[in-house]
Amino acid sequence: xxxxxxxxxxxxxxxxxxxxxxxxxxxxxxxxxxxxxxxxxxxxxxxxxxxxxxxxxxxxxxxxxxxxxxxxxxxxxxxxxxxxxxxxxxxxxxxxxxxxxxxxxxxxxxxxxxxxxxxxxxxxxxxxxxxxxxxxxxxxxxxxxxxxxxxxxxxxxxxxxxxxxxxxxxxxxxxxxxxxxxxxxxxxxxxxxxxxxxxxxxxxxxxxxxxxxxxxxxxxxxxxxxxxxxxxxxxxxxxxxxxxxxxxxxxxxxxxxxxxxxxxxxxxxxxxxxxxxxxxxxxxxxxxxxxxxxxxxxxxxxxxxxxxxxxxxxxxxxxxxxxxxxxxxxxxxxxxxxxxxxxxxxxxxxxxxxxxxxxxxxxxxxxxxxxxxxxxxxxxxxxxxxxxxxxxxxxxxxxxxxxxxxxxxxxxxxxxxxxxxxxxxxxxxxxxxxxxxxxxxxxxxxxxxxxxxxxxxxxxxxxxxxxxxxxxxxxxxxxxxxxxxxxxxxxxxxxxxxxxxxxxxxxxxxxxxxxx
Numbered sequence: 463x464x465x466x467x468x469x470x471x472x473x474x475x476x477x478x479x480x481x482x483x484x485x486x487x488x489x490x491x492x493x494x495x496x497x498x499x500x501x502x503x504x505x506x507x508x509x510x511x512x513x514x515x516x517x518x519x520x521x522x523x524x525x526x527x528x529x530x531x532x533x534x535x536x537x538x539x540x541x542x543x544x545x546x547x548x549x550x551x552x553x554x555x556x557x558x559x560x561x562x563x564x565x566x567x568x569x570x571x572x573x574x575x576x577x578x579x580x581x582x583x584x585x586x587x588x589x590x591x592x593x594x595x596x597x598x599x600x601x602x603x604x605x606x607x608x609x610x611x612x613x614x615x616x617x618x619x620x621x622x623x624x625x626x627x628x629x630x631x632x633x634x635x636x637x638x639x640x641x642x643x644x645x646x647x648x649x650x651x652x653x654x655x656x657x658x659x660x661x662x663x664x665x666x667x668x669x670x671x672x673x674x675x676x677x678x679x680x681x682x683x684x685x686x687x688x689x690x691x692x693x694x695x696x697x698x699x700x701x702x703x704x705x706x707x708x709x710x711x712x713x714x715x716x717x718x719x720x721x722x723x724x725x726x727x728x729x730x731x732x733x734x735x736x737x738x739x740x741x742x743x744x745x746x747x748x749x750x751x752x753x754x755x756x757x758x759x760x761x762x763x764x765x766x767x768x769x770x771x772x773x774x775x776x777x778x779x780x781x782x783x784x785x786x787x788x789x790x791x792x793x794x795x796x797x798x799x800x801x802x803x804x805x806x807x808x809x810x811x812x813x814x815x816x817x818x819x820x821x822x823x824x825x826x827x828x829x830x831x832x833x834x835x836x837x838x839x840x841x842x843x844x845x846x847x848x849x850x851x852x853x854x855x856x857x858x859x860x861x862x863x864x865x866x867x868x869x870x871x872x873x874x875x876x877x878x879x880x881x882x883x884x885x886x887x888x889x890x891x892x893x894x895x896x897x898x899x900x901x902x903x904x905x906x907x908x909x910x911x912x913x914x915x916x917x918x919x920x921x922x923x924x925x926x927x928x929x930x931x932x933x934x935x936x937x938x939x940x941x942x943x944x945x946x947x948x949x950x951x952x953x954x955x956x957x958x959x960x961x962x963x964x965x966x967x968x969x970x971x972x973x974x975x976x977x978x
Contacts, residue, residue, distance in 0.1 A: 469788040472850050494723045504872030513729045517704045524702035529683025540811035548655040557645035562714045563631040563653045567619050574612045578605050624772050628653040658711045676710035684732045685804045702733040720839045727838040734829040743832045744799045757973040758867045760848040776803035785844045795836035802828040864922030869967035874901040876918045876926040882907050890929045
């Protein structure tokens, strides 16, 4: 099965089992807009809780806010979004389809990487245990040729993006003979800039109408509340402000399911530090955030850092934590040293003094900022794709199982009476009522027990509790483990404590605390 086929299966599974639906589907939908179903919203809330508790509750010097989606339009002038929040757009004249020029080139580079990976796999099969990948990549003519081409094109693209040279971007597309995926032709327009912000109208008190924007990021709501939070919370440098909220970008090419959408959710934290200490905190937050991801147990090898070659206008250091999605390593979270740009710009544009008086140094200054920013939807997709498993069992049977981290799973326990008679449903509901105050449980009595196990496997329920005829006599139930399918007989009186230890988010949070 190819990666593309596996990804299609994942997308279909997400819809079939109530995780993610195409938005407005009965009206033929909206491109790159999705709704979270009954299981999706539970899992999404669990991810939020994991982030919030680790970021806010485990840190004495980080607090949270929830700023408005509508912000004063001058804020986006100060931040640079009005003048510089653009993507390079190019159209194919035959298909009439619109693309990001840099994405077309990145896809071309990805194909070169894929060619090299295929050559490496051929070598691995040919030489077996004696295979030396590093030596193979350094000596194989096909790999060297592809790598040289990759290096050349990547360098040209980086230079063109750095200089905002739209003609140079188009020339790379022409030179590499990149064709439109729809028409197959290379009949391209010129490259032009496209602003990503959605605008709307807001009625003013005097009857006039002003243009405002749906926020393209949540960070600015934090920056303009810096003084409010610092003073009311009596916060001392260094300290952070965290926020989870919606953001909106009119993406030219929104694709790869929920990886790139026009309406999405961010989990961001801005950490304010003394000027000159920003690189220390930048490095510290890089490692802290990576440990947060790894604590979920999705596989350490699925993460890597990618330092930015081209820095944003506000940054003096930036890195991405990339995750190995089904379509390759892509950005999952960004860690940026934003200097004092944002607070400085808002001070300039608002005319208000935005500074911090440091009692330790006796000085007033504009703090520097370290930002950690993660897309909630991308995090959802990362966990879902890592968990999705098509498994062959003994006897030729197959099952699809989501090996979700227990603390993230939408349903924690399934309560299953063996049959729908003989007092078993009543006993099962008695157990359900005992557990539902602390765990999200699901009751199911339809179909055979085997089919019910498969349904719970498919939505990632970590544990199933089966009530049988013996339960009525010995007050014991059977707990089935999703991943191993092993079963254990336990007393009902011990059930709450056993389940708490198995699915607790506290266990994962303690891993993070030890790593910090």
